[in-house]
Amino acid sequence: MRADCNGLGVTFRSEGTETRALDGVTFATNHGEFVSIIGASGCGKTTLLRSIAQLVRPSSGTIELIPHPDDPNSDTLLVFQESSLFPWMRVLENATFGLAMRGVEREEREPEALRLLKQFGLAGRERAWPSELSLGMRQRVALIRAFLCKPALLLMDEPFAALDAQTRLELQQELLALWQPTSMSVIFVTHDVDEAILLSDRVMVMSPSGGKMELQLRVPLSQPRNTGDLTSPEFVAIKREVLKQLAPAKEQAMHA
Ligand SMILES: Nc1ncnc2c1ncn2[C@@H]1O[C@H](COP(=O)(O)OP(=O)(O)OP(=O)(O)O)[C@@H](O)[C@H]1O
Ligand SMILES: [Mg+2]
CATH class of the missing domain: 3.40.50.300 (P-loop containing nucleotide triphosphate hydrolases)
Structure with missing residues (x-):
């Protein structure tokens, strides 16, 4: 996918103040x-x-996403600074969450997730809760979750x-x-x-x-x-x- 931003402007307005966050980004x-x-x-x-x-509507300009x-x-998928894992889901459920949302069956979504978890040193932690993982491990799971979704x-x-x-x-x-x-x-x-x-x-x-x-x-x-x-x-x-x-x-x- 190509992303094409042209003259992009975003102004936030709240309680009478205006913040021009983006101004003509191309x-x-x-x-x-x-x-x-x-x-x-x-x-x-x-x-x-x-x-x-x-997630934010531009005040001016255009964004074109060309498949x-x-x-x-x-x-398109956004990954944040802090691990955005769901605390009430175990590692494997978190990793496969995006696929589950798309209706991919468990038998189909889990083997690839297990392979990636193993590749990135998380073998044996599939049933752990996010709170039991280090920050680095949590970000690994977030990366795996994002890549399993194969966003363009x-x-x-x-x-x-x-x-x-x-x-x-x-x-x-x-x-x-x-x-x-x-x-x-x-x-x-x-x-x-x-x-x-x-x-x-x-x-x-x-x-x-x-x-x-x-x-x-x-x-x-x-x-x-x-x-x-x-x-x-x-x-x-x-x-x-x-x-x-x-x-x-x-x-x-x-x-x-
Ligand atoms: N929802 C919002 N409402 C009002 N102002 C906002 C909002 N989001 C961002 N801003 C303002 O827009 C400007 C740009 O913010 P933004 O978070 O995009 O910066 P950033 O480059 O990501 O900063 P950082 O490197 O610290 O993460 C800042 O002045 C910020 O205060
Ligand atoms: Mg920022």
């Missing part, structure tokens, strides 16, 4: 592309993802922000392993520059207010990526560009 993502979006806190990243997921013949369906477009809002560095690196690799064999498009929001570059085909930097895409860079590293790429010259060159864009205006003036 960008497009390609079918099967992994795109990361970086930007300062409050610049409108979550609002952008919520708009694409049709591709390879897409298994035309769904996966939107991820800082899914690894609450994790420690080690677990974060593990989940980044696991995400790439889940995504690579698919033709799924991903829009991934993060504050972490390394994470954005390591995962993506393309990195976009949003302006601090109103969320215009100020910088778009293609990452010239072949997939699959691994942590060794973090120190490659191509990686370092892109990181330098992104950090320059993110630097406060005062600092930019000093370097001008």
